[in-house]
Amino acid sequence: MPATKIHIPEETAPSGAARMSDVAREAGVSLVTVSRAINTPGKLAPDTLAAVRAAIERLGYVPNLMAGSLASNRSRIVAAIVPTISNLVFSETIEALAQTLADGGYQLLLGQSAYRHNDEAALVDTFLGRRVDGLVLTGLGQPSALRLKLRRAGVPVVQTWDWPSAGGEAPVDMLVGFSNVDAGRAAAAHLFARGYRSLAFIGAEEERSRLRLAGFRAEAAARGADEVPAELIRPPVQIDDAGARLAQLLARRPGITAVFCNNDLLAAGLLFECQQRGWAVPGRIAVMGFGDMPIARAASPRLSTVRIRRAEMGERAGQMLLTRLAGEDPGAQFVDIGFEVIERSST
Numbered sequence: 191m192p193a194t195k196i197h198i199p200e201e202t203a204p205s206g207a208a209r210m211s212d213v214a215r216e217a218g219v220s221l222v223t224v225s226r227a228i229n230t231p232g233k234l235a236p237d238t239l240a241a242v243r244a245a246i247e248r249l250g251y252v253p254n255l256m257a258g259s260l261a262s263n264r265s266r267i268v269a270a271i272v273p274t275i276s277n278l279v280f281s282e283t284i285e286a287l288a289q290t291l292a293d294g295g296y297q298l299l300l301g302q303s304a305y306r307h308n309d310e311a312a313l314v315d316t317f318l319g320r321r322v323d324g325l326v327l328t329g330l331g332q333p334s335a336l337r338l339k340l341r342r343a344g345v346p347v348v349q350t351w352d353w354p355s356a357g358g359e360a361p362v363d364m365l366v367g368f369s370n371v372d373a374g375r376a377a378a379a380h381l382f383a384r385g386y387r388s389l390a391f392i393g394a395e396e397e398r399s400r401l402r403l404a405g406f407r408a409e410a411a412a413r414g415a416d417e418v419p420a421e422l423i424r425p426p427v428q429i430d431d432a433g434a435r436l437a438q439l440l441a442r443r444p445g446i447t448a449v450f451c452n453n454d455l456l457a458a459g460l461l462f463e464c465q466q467r468g469w470a471v472p473g474r475i476a477v478m479g480f481g482d483m484p485i486a487r488a489a490s491p492r493l494s495t496v497r498i499r500r501a502e503m504g505e506r507a508g509q510m511l512l513t514r515l516a517g518e519d520p521g522a523q524f525v526d527i528g529f530e531v532i533e534r535s536s537t
Contacts, residue, residue: 208249217245228253229266229295268511269299269317270326271310273396276426279453279481280328283350283504287326290508296323296515303328305396305425311336318343324511326350330359331397337362346514348507351398353526364514366506366525370398373496373529374405377450377478380494380531382413386448386476390439391420392460393452394427402480406450419443432456433463447475448537454479454486457493461536476537491535499527 214224219242226233227242234242245251268291272280288298299322303310310327314336317325324345330352332340340347340362347362353369354360381389389410393399399422407418419442421435432451439446451457457479464471471477471491479486482497506525513520 208251210251210253212249213242213245213251216249217241231295264515265321265323266296267299267320267322268296268324268326268508269301269313269320269322271301271303271313271317272328273303273305274426275300275302277453277455278483279498279500282500283507286501286504287508288504290505291512294508294512294515296512305394307331307333307336314340318345323515324348326507326511327362328352329397330354330361330365332362346511348510350503350507352401355401361524364507364510364520364523366503366510366527368498368527368529369405370401371405371408373480373498374402374407374450375409376405376529376531377402377480377496378406378409378413380533381448381450381476381478381537382410382415384448384472384476384537386537387415388443388445388447389415389418390443390446390449391418391452392432392435392439392449392456393420393422395422395424399452402450402452419446427453427456429455429459429462432459433466436460436463448472448478449475450478450480452480454481454483454493454495457495457536458485458489461489461491461493472535472537478537482532486532486534489536494534494537495532497530497532499529502527 210221210224214221219238223234223238224242227239231239270284270287272284284300291298299317301313301317303313310332322345325347327347327349328351330349346364348364348366349361350367352367355371378389391403391406393403403420410418419439421438423431423435449460451460457477460477461471464475469475477493479493479495482495486493486495506527510520
């Protein structure tokens with residue numbers, strides 16, 4: 191039986207630019223080998239791969255990814271959408287995702303939704319139009335029309351940074367995240383365990399912040415506390431927003447003894463405000479953050495917070511996509527990475 195021929199497209203290139211055939215000639219290998227070095231490097235012997243990469247470097251060759259994607263029906267690109275690139279809480283997730291995908295021969299394309307569903311939907315359309323091989327989304331709150339489009343798109347989707355609540359929307363496809371509601375509950379339980387009874391919340395006016403507030407309020411109510419006052423800030427949230435919001439909370443309830451902030455940046459801003467007022471933390475008021483960012487460990491006093499394994503979330507999302515794109519079963523499609531309450535001196 192004759193061997194099946196593999197067509198390797200020799201892409202067009204500007205005059206003077208190196209071509210795949212030039213790389214093959216320089217490295218002393220076939221076009222197929224050069225193609226494998228670019229698309230599936232793990233299938234080549236280390237010496238062969240090194241020779242091809244050295245030839246690519248010497249010639250300054252840049253692969254025509256469009257030609258390869260037309261032949262293989264793969265773009266080798268995965269797109270991720272985050273609410274904002276200015277909030278460092280997402281950076282570790284994206285960095286780990288990008289590295290995991292790169293190790294598997296894929297590149298990451300990043301979009302920012304600015305916490306707006308319409309912007310997220312427009313980005314999804316753009317990325318699907320570019321024929322990305324997979325999508326990573328933040329949260330589970332996409333509108334039903336977008337969820338239906340994602341299910342019909344035929345590309346693997348991983349949602350992150352959330353977990354479905356009872357009766358809530360199921361994931362579109364795959365999920366790696368944690369329960370924001372339970373994280374809020376855990377924060378309230380920690381503050382009650384430390385003796386604080388009059389609680390308040392400062393956060394962003396966005397979905398995951400509201401879920402943490404819901405859990406925080408539910409746990410406080412279950413322990414007999416009064417209704418928890420909250421201040422929600424329209425994104426983007428700045429570190430100095432917390433001071434003004436504290437004043438508004440105190441005007442409504444002067445006896446507040448502890449404040450849970452939706453992220454460590456707000457909590458650090460609240461510490462600065464307390465220092466300006468001459469208030470001891472936690473003597474006059476306790477402060478708790480969320481995320482366990484570096485500022486939580488550097489602040490004075492050091493911040494109690496809820497730790498999220500942000501890098502692990504990105505790595506697991508990347509692994510799930512790579513497994514699916516390889517035509518294999520990723521096993522567990524819904525992965526709860528959990529969270530951990532970190533007690534420090536601010537509470």
